[in-house]
Amino acid sequence: MATPGRRLPTAAVVLSGNELLDGRTRDTNGEYVSADLSARGCKVVSVLTVADDAERLTAALRFSLAAEPDVLVIGGGLGTTHDDLTAACLAQALGVALAEHPEALAMVEERVRAVASRRHLDFDEVFPLARRQALLPAGAGVVPPAGVAPGIAARAGRTRIYAFPGVPFEFERMWAGVAAELDAAGLFPDVAVRIVRVFGVGELQVAPILDGMRHDLLETGINVGRGEVTVRLRFVRGDAAARQAGAVVEALQAGAPVFSVDGRTIDDIVADALRARGLTVAVAESCTGGLLGGRLTERPGSSDYVLGGVISYADSVKAGLLRVPTAMLAQYGAVSEEVARAMAEGARAATGADCALAVTGVAGPDGGTPEKPVGLVHVACSVEGATRAVRGSFPGDRATVREFSTTAALHLLRQTLGL
Amino acid sequence: MATPGRRLPTAAVVLSGNELLDGRTRDTNGEYVSADLSARGCKVVSVLTVADDAERLTAALRFSLAAEPDVLVIGGGLGTTHDDLTAACLAQALGVALAEHPEALAMVEERVRAVASRRHLDFDEVFPLARRQALLPAGAGVVPPAGVAPGIAARAGRTRIYAFPGVPFEFERMWAGVAAELDAAGLFPDVAVRIVRVFGVGELQVAPILDGMRHDLLETGINVGRGEVTVRLRFVRGDAAARQAGAVVEALQAGAPVFSVDGRTIDDIVADALRARGLTVAVAESCTGGLLGGRLTERPGSSDYVLGGVISYADSVKAGLLRVPTAMLAQYGAVSEEVARAMAEGARAATGADCALAVTGVAGPDGGTPEKPVGLVHVACSVEGATRAVRGSFPGDRATVREFSTTAALHLLRQTLGL
Numbered sequence: 080m081a082t083p084g085r086r087l088p089t090a091a092v093v094l095s096g097n098e099l100l101d102g103r104t105r106d107t108n109g110e111y112v113s114a115d116l117s118a119r120g121c122k123v124v125s126v127l128t129v130a131d132d133a134e135r136l137t138a139a140l141r142f143s144l145a146a147e148p149d150v151l152v153i154g155g156g157l158g159t160t161h162d163d164l165t166a167a168c169l170a171q172a173l174g175v176a177l178a179e180h181p182e183a184l185a186m187v188e189e190r191v192r193a194v195a196s197r198r199h200l201d202f203d204e205v206f207p208l209a210r211r212q213a214l215l216p217a218g219a220g221v222v223p224p225a226g227v228a229p230g231i232a233a234r235a236g237r238t239r240i241y242a243f244p245g246v247p248f249e250f251e252r253m254w255a256g257v258a259a260e261l262d263a264a265g266l267f268p269d270v271a272v273r274i275v276r277v278f279g280v281g282e283l284q285v286a287p288i289l290d291g292m293r294h295d296l297l298e299t300g301i302n303v304g305r306g307e308v309t310v311r312l313r314f315v316r317g318d319a320a321a322r323q324a325g326a327v328v329e330a331l332q333a334g335a336p337v338f339s340v341d342g343r344t345i346d347d348i349v350a351d352a353l354r355a356r357g358l359t360v361a362v363a364e365s366c367t368g369g370l371l372g373g374r375l376t377e378r379p380g381s382s383d384y385v386l387g388g389v390i391s392y393a394d395s396v397k398a399g400l401l402r403v404p405t406a407m408l409a410q411y412g413a414v415s416e417e418v419a420r421a422m423a424e425g426a427r428a429a430t431g432a433d434c435a436l437a438v439t440g441v442a443g444p445d446g447g448t449p450e451k452p453v454g455l456v457h458v459a460c461s462v463e464g465a466t467r468a469v470r471g472s473f474p475g476d477r478a479t480v481r482e483f484s485t486t487a488a489l490h491l492l493r494q495t496l497g498l
Numbered sequence: 499m500a501t502p503g504r505r506l507p508t509a510a511v512v513l514s515g516n517e518l519l520d521g522r523t524r525d526t527n528g529e530y531v532s533a534d535l536s537a538r539g540c541k542v543v544s545v546l547t548v549a550d551d552a553e554r555l556t557a558a559l560r561f562s563l564a565a566e567p568d569v570l571v572i573g574g575g576l577g578t579t580h581d582d583l584t585a586a587c588l589a590q591a592l593g594v595a596l597a598e599h600p601e602a603l604a605m606v607e608e609r610v611r612a613v614a615s616r617r618h619l620d621f622d623e624v625f626p627l628a629r630r631q632a633l634l635p636a637g638a639g640v641v642p643p644a645g646v647a648p649g650i651a652a653r654a655g656r657t658r659i660y661a662f663p664g665v666p667f668e669f670e671r672m673w674a675g676v677a678a679e680l681d682a683a684g685l686f687p688d689v690a691v692r693i694v695r696v697f698g699v700g701e702l703q704v705a706p707i708l709d710g711m712r713h714d715l716l717e718t719g720i721n722v723g724r725g726e727v728t729v730r731l732r733f734v735r736g737d738a739a740a741r742q743a744g745a746v747v748e749a750l751q752a753g754a755p756v757f758s759v760d761g762r763t764i765d766d767i768v769a770d771a772l773r774a775r776g777l778t779v780a781v782a783e784s785c786t787g788g789l790l791g792g793r794l795t796e797r798p799g800s801s802d803y804v805l806g807g808v809i810s811y812a813d814s815v816k817a818g819l820l821r822v823p824t825a826m827l828a829q830y831g832a833v834s835e836e837v838a839r840a841m842a843e844g845a846r847a848a849t850g851a852d853c854a855l856a857v858t859g860v861a862g863p864d865g866g867t868p869e870k871p872v873g874l875v876h877v878a879c880s881v882e883g884a885t886r887a888v889r890g891s892f893p894g895d896r897a898t899v900r901e902f903s904t905t906a907a908l909h910l911l912r913q914t915l916g917l
Binding site: 096097109113117122127129131132139146159200205208281282283286287290302304361368371372374375382390391392393429430444479481 | 515516517518519520523524525528529532533536541542543544545546547548549550551554557558561564565577578579581613617619624627628665666667670700701702703705706709719720721722723728730778780781783784785786787788789790791792793794795796798799800801804805806807808809810811812814815818819848849850862863864893894895896897898900
């Protein structure tokens, strides 16, 4: 990235845990902290997940420190079991010994007393196991725990190092506290991000527009996901860079079906519009089985505009709760524009919502036919006096088809609302 | 891991892409290939995600190769844009030049012709951009594309290296082809895995049981997620190791509420039981907003036993479609055992399902009161002649509370079915 003036701070993340590597647990910490660091203007240069193995974890910490990031965030390996190696490996990577930290010990004792009392355990039996959580690299500071295990704050050259337990809500809460301190200390720069979101065309149609514009003052990224193409422009605030970014945004708007230039996702746009206009929404879901409802209710406060709806996975539910005529189901099949329309209208009638979205499709991997292949999805949106429908043909596996379907439904609602 | 005889093969994964580091896209490739490698008896030692930066990507490849894994899988960076650096960085890490690979070129040309025709693009305009996808490290082989970009197959010492595009369905399909070849070549060992799943207690109650048993022939892992504790024992097949694993499993069954010792998840157990008994299930969801239905319909063929249900996010839908008495809603509130029971019974009546699960709770972050704090969830399960309810108090953020609620509902169904 060629930017005049201040260099963007960099960050690296190390996550420790066999369960993150063998498919048992989906990492959320790496994703969370990367997104937060990015939003604060840090460039995340690596996220490295390693097995609970002292040698590999120490090597991972050394690899990450070798890039001399401004911040190194470590997640996991601070529990009570023999798998929990973070403090020891960090001490080794820093070339210091482990030592019991009095303040950390007091925190652990207090938390273990509370857990023991809540779970009716014998404190004297569980405390010896928990006590090792107070062993920190010599010279390190302690980050107060959100659960039982305290975190570690250390330093290596320019790099500020923080280690938190891997339990997501502990990790997130403890990072939030540290990030607020770093922010107050002025670590994060004055960075601007412009995000352009496109729906309806692929990367091959968007990339040439970006490549055709001057962007030497911008860090650019383009990616495809959930059926959308997202272009991200990041720059240290300044007139020249802002002008360059503005020109790129305009070129994209002129050449591609851009639906957002202010950072808002399709979920944000739909939620904001429903709330602003005092409209309610309902769903009628076949192949998505509830995922669209789950997505609409992801955000706090969604009860202001989401009424609910019907998961009509079986045709009997389409006919019963949504009043889709059985003759229509027989004539056109459950995966058809006609049924999608009837489902949307039925959901609106059944719930009294102002708008209703319906999804019916072949998510696969089985059930496809030459006329209705896997990936074929009909989406409908009903509002008073009008029902619109679109047909999607989505590539990918079952989970991808289902996720793309929810995205397509949200875009149809956006278009129906005239946005 | 102390194992007699054959050493377990190891694997490392490198993922390239700014979008994976700044929160725009959730990685699925690392998770997918790690799980698959683990299931095949490989020990995944690291998953390293790096920015689209030539220096960092080359360093990441060198770090991963330094551990001398048997397999190195690389995802992303094989597209057509200036961000796509994998071939060049791999060439640099291997100390060879880039060269246009004739077979790869033919594959790219064929695929671009197909895309251009489908999307009504001018082939001669898009082909020059796509052509760079045929540049591979000298001496490397090509993996046929699942989309447009071919993959790379290379070798460094003991390490077999494979690079695939980052688009998940392309990555997954191309890895599946390579894995089948490696399997046929005998790379994967005869490894046994025993997985013990516990619901209802925490890690602090499970870890001491494991620690109290001899397990020097086993690779052990313990982790907490979705409200469950999972213990995983892995070993190279042999009588002594199998006996040790058997003894650990028995000790866990004796000392903790174990619900699975055969690898099946709660989702598997519920799905298998419903299918085997010819039972159908419906849902009534408030705070989960459809996620339980989405989870029940995750697997192909779930239409054999999932009918659907009602997302009763608003009280009006609880009263309307589920026939929850408005007086009950007024008296006990929507988050109450009474309403959970009435929702489950209402869902069964509305859909004709044999079993129905209901969830109502305070997902947060707002809406909590001293009597009904954030994290309080009532779950009910109705079958003919009986409705059972449980009350959960889940820690964590909105997404965690909602996910734990779906897990609790599945366990209540399991218990109701006498499993």
